[in-house]
Every structure is written in structure tokens, then in C-alpha cells.
Amino acid sequence: MRGADILVEMLIGYGVEVVFGVPGDTNVPFYEALQEREGKIRHVMARDERSAGYMADAYGRFTKKPGVFECPSGAGAMYSLPPVAESNSSSVPVILLTIDIPLPGEGRGVLTELDCARLFDPITKMSVQVKSPEKLPEIIRRAFRVACSGKPGAVHLQIPEDMLIADVDPARISLHVEEECKEFPAYPTLPAPHKLDTLISLLTASAKPLIVSGGGVNRACAGPEVTELAERLNIPVCTTMTGQGTMPDDHRLAVGVIGDNGFHPHANWALEHADFVLFVGSKMGSVVTIGWTFPKITLNKRVAQIDIDPEIMANNYENVLCVPGDAKLVVQRLIELVPARNNATHTQAWVDELNGLRAEFWENSEVLLNSEASPLRPERAVRCFNEALEAYGKPAHIYSDAGTPTPHMTRFLKLRDPRTRFAIPRAFGGLGSALPATVGAWFADNHRRPIGMFGDGSFGMSVGELETLVRLQIPAILMLFNNGTFGWIKGLHRLKGHNQCFGVDFMPPRGQAIAEAFGLKAWTATDSRSLDEALKNAFSYADGPCLIDIHVESIADRVPPVYSWLLKRGKDPLSTKAEEVRYF
Structure with a gap:
């Protein structure tokens, strides 16, 4: 050979x-x-x-x-x-x-x-x-x-x-x-039995417990197990941005996303006020803890951590308990250990309090989600996408670049179908990944529609892969958020008081023309009506890839839902009120 x-x-x-x-x-x-x-x-x-x-x-x-x-x-x-x-x-x-x-x-x-x-x-x-x-x-x-x-x-x-x-x-x-x-996890591990007994005791004894589900839960496909454990013990669940999709967003125990970028104020409030927090599959890094400045009441001695990597255990906080092991196996074993007569009514007041804050946030957000301001607001664009995805009624693989779409998608995207997966590459935040990622997503499962979300800066780095999508006839839906700037960096300039931004603007691409030149079906959307129509057409089109060129307001024009940025503008990030925050 x-x-x-x-x-x-x-x-x-x-x-x-x-x-x-x-x-x-x-x-x-x-x-x-x-x-x-x-x-x-x-x-x-x-x-x-x-x-x-x-x-x-x-x-x-x-x-x-x-x-x-x-x-x-x-x-x-x-x-x-x-x-x-x-x-x-x-x-x-x-x-x-x-x-x-x-x-x-x-x-x-x-x-x-x-x-x-x-x-x-x-x-x-x-x-x-x-x-x-x-x-x-x-x-x-x-x-x-x-x-x-x-x-x-x-x-x-x-x-x-x-x-x-x-x-x-x-x-x-x-x-x-x-x-x-052949597959992950190879040789999955479990901790010593006494660790799990102790963890169950801590969870059942707490009046205000919280589960935080990280990217490791999605990697281990442990969302159903985390959901069942939460239901058995009546414990609310927050996620990190990479843990988003752990459970349906309309679940009564699904609080929202914690951390800095695209956070939900009521979710961060929950982390602040919980008396015991179980992190599952999360490094508890800088984004989740906003540079280890949040919560203001330290997490020391009120955290337990389940993770497959013992090296990250108690790396940033003094944990009450460290539980090494595969997230899916560990949570499955915890479910088996839940007392048979457990009714967990002692946590209901806590659950009701968080759901009240959650309802208040979403009610107040309606003014932003329904805005018809020009240029098209990103919040309104997410509302359009939510409605189109719901009407589509089939599962999807959604892959978003780490740039422009992240803060608003993380905050306002609603995933109700547990078969739909949402991923953001957050380790290094590099641009140019979402467009080619739709190819990999399609080969991962050709029964789920691949959807790629990216800004125009990212588009310029990977535009050649449009040919790959057409050549392979992959029915990807590409959402180009177009505003002619590296918005995140320009926003940082303005946050530091530099309105004369340097080296961040470029010519907005003619997204529809570029896509059509490669042989894609394409539309341009400049307001909610044209975006609704384009999304309807895109989800109905199955003969190959298509692209929607969405002309949208830049996150450099209005402060996005980023905790540390809002704090620098003198705002209360934990407020559930809907407020437009300008840089100047």
C-alpha cells in the first residue's frame, strides 16, 4: 500500500x-x-x-x-x-x-x-x-x-x-x-459519587439556585439533560452566549444570556442575587464575568462547577465544589439522584421573581423591536428573522460571526425549536467565518437549513466562498448586515470620545449585485417590510444558496447591548427599561 x-x-x-x-x-x-x-x-x-x-x-x-x-x-x-x-x-x-x-x-x-x-x-x-x-x-x-x-x-x-x-x-x-x-466524547468520565451527592444537597437546599449553561453543554449535546434537571428541581437557567439554545427560549425556566456582550439584564441580575450557582461547561472567563468585575457580590463560596477539564476548575473563583466530568453523563447521574418526593416549591418565589423581570424586559423591548426608524434598526431586523424562522417551522443550523450580528442576535434571537442550533466562534472573535461555515453546517446535517450571519467587514474576507456554495448547490441563507464600517471597532473609538474615527470605514458592498454575479439568488432589504419579504422568499427558496443584503444601522451609531459599554456611558446595564443610548 x-x-x-x-x-x-x-x-x-x-x-x-x-x-x-x-x-x-x-x-x-x-x-x-x-x-x-x-x-x-x-x-x-x-x-x-x-x-x-x-x-x-x-x-x-x-x-x-x-x-x-x-x-x-x-x-x-x-x-x-x-x-x-x-x-x-x-x-x-x-x-x-x-x-x-x-x-x-x-x-x-x-x-x-x-x-x-x-x-x-x-x-x-x-x-x-x-x-x-x-x-x-x-x-x-x-x-x-x-x-x-x-x-x-x-x-x-x-x-x-x-x-x-x-x-x-x-x-x-x-x-x-x-x-x-470516532466521536466526541471519547471515554467520557464521571466524578466520585460523593461529589454528586454533595451537589444535589447544595441544589436542593438553596432558596435561590441558578444553573448557568455554557458552550460545553452544547458541545456535549446535553441541553435536554440540563432542561430535565432544571425542571425536576425547579431551578431557573441562564446561558452564556455560547450556551444559547440549551433550552427553548420560551421555557418557563429559561431566563436569558449572562455576561457582557448581548446580555439580558434580568439574567445578569439573577447571577447577582442567586445564593448558589451551578456552572456547567463554562470557563467563567472575561466575557461571562465582564472582566471578573461582575457580579459585584463575588461568586466566591457560592459556585459549583461541572466541566470536562479539571484545569479550569476554580480558576477564577473559590468554588464550593468542583465536579470534573462529561456534562451529559454528570447531569444524567444528577437527575437519577433527585429525591423521589422532591417538589421544589421552595424555589417558586425565586422563579416567579425572575419571570417577572423577564416579562418586564420583553414588554419594554417592544418599542425597539417594532421600530420603523431609518436606517433599519438591528433590533427590528432580529424581530423579522425570529418571525420568519418561526414561520419556516423546520430546524436550522445558525452560525454567526463574532462581529456586528453578535450583541443584538444574542439578546433578541428567540430559539424555540430544540433541534435548531446556534453557534458563534467566541475564542478569538475572528471575522470571515460564518459564510464558509454554512458549508460545514450543511455537511453536518443536510436536513437542517444552514444560515450564516455576518457584517460587511466579514463578507469582504470570505466572499470567494460564494462560488463554493453555488458549485455545491447548498441551500444556505446568508444574511449580510451592510453599513460600510467595522462597526465594533468604530463603536470603541466613539466610546473613548473619538468621534473622528480613523481607519474603520470603507465602501459599502453592493451585496445583491455581488451575490448575483456568483449565481446566487439575492435580495436587498432597507426596511422591515422589504426584509420580511426577502426572508419569506429566502426560506421558500430551496434550489441553492441565497443572500439578503440588509442595509442596517451600525452598532457604531447607537450603543449596543454591551454591559461594559453601557456602564461607560453612565447607564444602568441591569435596567429592564428600553432606552436608546447614544455615544454623544
Whole structure:
């Protein structure tokens, strides 16, 4: 067998259905092996290695399988850095194959020579160079084991081209796969039983308990379990922005999103006033705690933490209890330990208080959600999307860039269908991910409509992938929020008192014309009426990708729902009143 045959057979053995990537000089042998096995494994060509990585990231987020992508040597490897770093820090299982220059060329000035194993080492769980073709099966097994076990993350394999063209005696290798490592979580763990007994006692004894569900809950597909535990014990649930979608937003125990960006004031108020808080699958980092300044009443000695990674336990606060383990398994076991006669009526006053604040917030928000001001307000755009998604009545995979759409989508998006998943790459906040991510989302599950949300700054970084969507006829709905500026950065300028902003404005793209030039169906929306019509058409269109060019007010024109920004403007972020806050 050739090394390339071994590599592809191992990928097939691990259940890999699709590999995203970009062709180059060094990966031709790999492509030959893929082509010979067409029908068993599919290669999806992206137009940029960074885009291929975001496709793999979305695939990993929306399945329980690692996303796999590949790139050629040199610049291809360097372009692959941003998505790999994002996946690893966001605990998304991803495997990158860098097909590199032949080993004999090392240190001899060969074009594109680069120490890729060292380059990726700081941003992956494992980064190794393959130095023998006979080692390929062993290293592939290790790659899947590392990516999928413990806290999931990214793995990088640097595979010299000569490893792929070398002949290997099949008798000297084993192509077996580890069944447990085909999906995350591989080898899920549980804590010692006394930890769970103590946690149940803490939850049932508390008068004002709160569960905070983080991104780890979505990664472990543990939303139903968290919901059942909350219902059994009558405990309200907040989420971090990456935990959004843990339970339907109209559930009586679903309070809202905590933290800095796109927060709900009543959710942050709940975190402030709870007497015991259980964090599940959350690092409790800077966004959740607003730079460790919130809640003002410290979380010390009133927090328990469930997480698959013991290293982050009690990293920022003095926890009452640390419970290491897989979120789904741990919560399942907690459900079994709930006392049979538990009626949890002692928490009802607390639940009612939070629901009163929640109702007050949404009632006061109607003035913003129904605004017909010009330019189109982002709050109104979210209301239009909520109504269109509800009318569509089918599940979707929604992937939003970390920029312009984030604060308003996080605050006003309402997810009622538990089959719909919502993801935002929040580790590094890089732009340019949402458009290519719709490709990965589609291959993750072609029964759920992929929806990508991004600003015009992000659009300029990944516009070439429109061709990929058309070529593959993926029925993605792309929502371009268009206002001719890097709005988040411009807003920061203005927040610091600099109205003469520097280096943040550009020509607004003609989104509809660009999309149509690539062969997409497209519409332009400048007000709620035209947006409603465009969304109706988009959800009805199933013959390929489509784009809505939404001309919307910039978050640099009016302070968005960001706790720290509102505080700097002298406002009370915990107020449930609907107030328009200007920079000047």
C-alpha cells in the first residue's frame, strides 16, 4: 500500500465522510487516493485554507465527529492557523492534515519549507510530524484519540509528501480503528459519587439556585439533560452566549444570556442575587464575568462547577465544589439522584421573581423591536428573522460571526425549536467565518437549513466562498448586515470620545449585485417590510444558496447591548427599561 492509501483508508475507518481543503503542489498523492475511493469519502474544495478550516469547525460544532481539513505546504499552512486556533480554544474537535515538502528537503532551502509542527504546537492539543509511512496508522489513531477525548480540540499532522508516495508492506501495519474515538466524547468520565451527592444537597437546599449553561453543554449535546434537571428541581437557567439554545427560549425556566456582550439584564441580575450557582461547561472567563468585575457580590463560596477539564476548575473563583466530568453523563447521574418526593416549591418565589423581570424586559423591548426608524434598526431586523424562522417551522443550523450580528442576535434571537442550533466562534472573535461555515453546517446535517450571519467587514474576507456554495448547490441563507464600517471597532473609538474615527470605514458592498454575479439568488432589504419579504422568499427558496443584503444601522451609531459599554456611558446595564443610548 502507498502511504496515501493508508491515510485515506484510516479516515474512512474512522467514519470521516467529508474532507475540506485546497489543492496544492504537495497534496496531489492525497487527492489521487481520495479520487480512487470516491463514494466512500468526499473532498470539498474551498477557495481559501482559512475557509476550509471554518467549514471543518462548523462540522465539528454541529456533529459529534471531528471536522477534518487539509492544506498544502507553505502559505496554505499559514492560512490555516486562524480556524485551528479558534477550534482548539472553543473545544471543537478538528484535525488538520498539512501535506508538506518531502523530508529529504528539510534544511536545504526548498520552496515553502516551514516547521509546521512547531508552528501549530501552541494552538493545538497535539502537533506532530510524520517521519515514517509505517507510523501513519498509529499517528492517525492518536490524532482521533486526542481530538475527541477529554476536552475536545484541534490536532495538526504534518505529513511530508514522500510519506504518501512510499510503499508499505500491509503485513507490517494494522489499520484498526478505536471505535470509542470516532466521536466526541471519547471515554467520557464521571466524578466520585460523593461529589454528586454533595451537589444535589447544595441544589436542593438553596432558596435561590441558578444553573448557568455554557458552550460545553452544547458541545456535549446535553441541553435536554440540563432542561430535565432544571425542571425536576425547579431551578431557573441562564446561558452564556455560547450556551444559547440549551433550552427553548420560551421555557418557563429559561431566563436569558449572562455576561457582557448581548446580555439580558434580568439574567445578569439573577447571577447577582442567586445564593448558589451551578456552572456547567463554562470557563467563567472575561466575557461571562465582564472582566471578573461582575457580579459585584463575588461568586466566591457560592459556585459549583461541572466541566470536562479539571484545569479550569476554580480558576477564577473559590468554588464550593468542583465536579470534573462529561456534562451529559454528570447531569444524567444528577437527575437519577433527585429525591423521589422532591417538589421544589421552595424555589417558586425565586422563579416567579425572575419571570417577572423577564416579562418586564420583553414588554419594554417592544418599542425597539417594532421600530420603523431609518436606517433599519438591528433590533427590528432580529424581530423579522425570529418571525420568519418561526414561520419556516423546520430546524436550522445558525452560525454567526463574532462581529456586528453578535450583541443584538444574542439578546433578541428567540430559539424555540430544540433541534435548531446556534453557534458563534467566541475564542478569538475572528471575522470571515460564518459564510464558509454554512458549508460545514450543511455537511453536518443536510436536513437542517444552514444560515450564516455576518457584517460587511466579514463578507469582504470570505466572499470567494460564494462560488463554493453555488458549485455545491447548498441551500444556505446568508444574511449580510451592510453599513460600510467595522462597526465594533468604530463603536470603541466613539466610546473613548473619538468621534473622528480613523481607519474603520470603507465602501459599502453592493451585496445583491455581488451575490448575483456568483449565481446566487439575492435580495436587498432597507426596511422591515422589504426584509420580511426577502426572508419569506429566502426560506421558500430551496434550489441553492441565497443572500439578503440588509442595509442596517451600525452598532457604531447607537450603543449596543454591551454591559461594559453601557456602564461607560453612565447607564444602568441591569435596567429592564428600553432606552436608546447614544455615544454623544
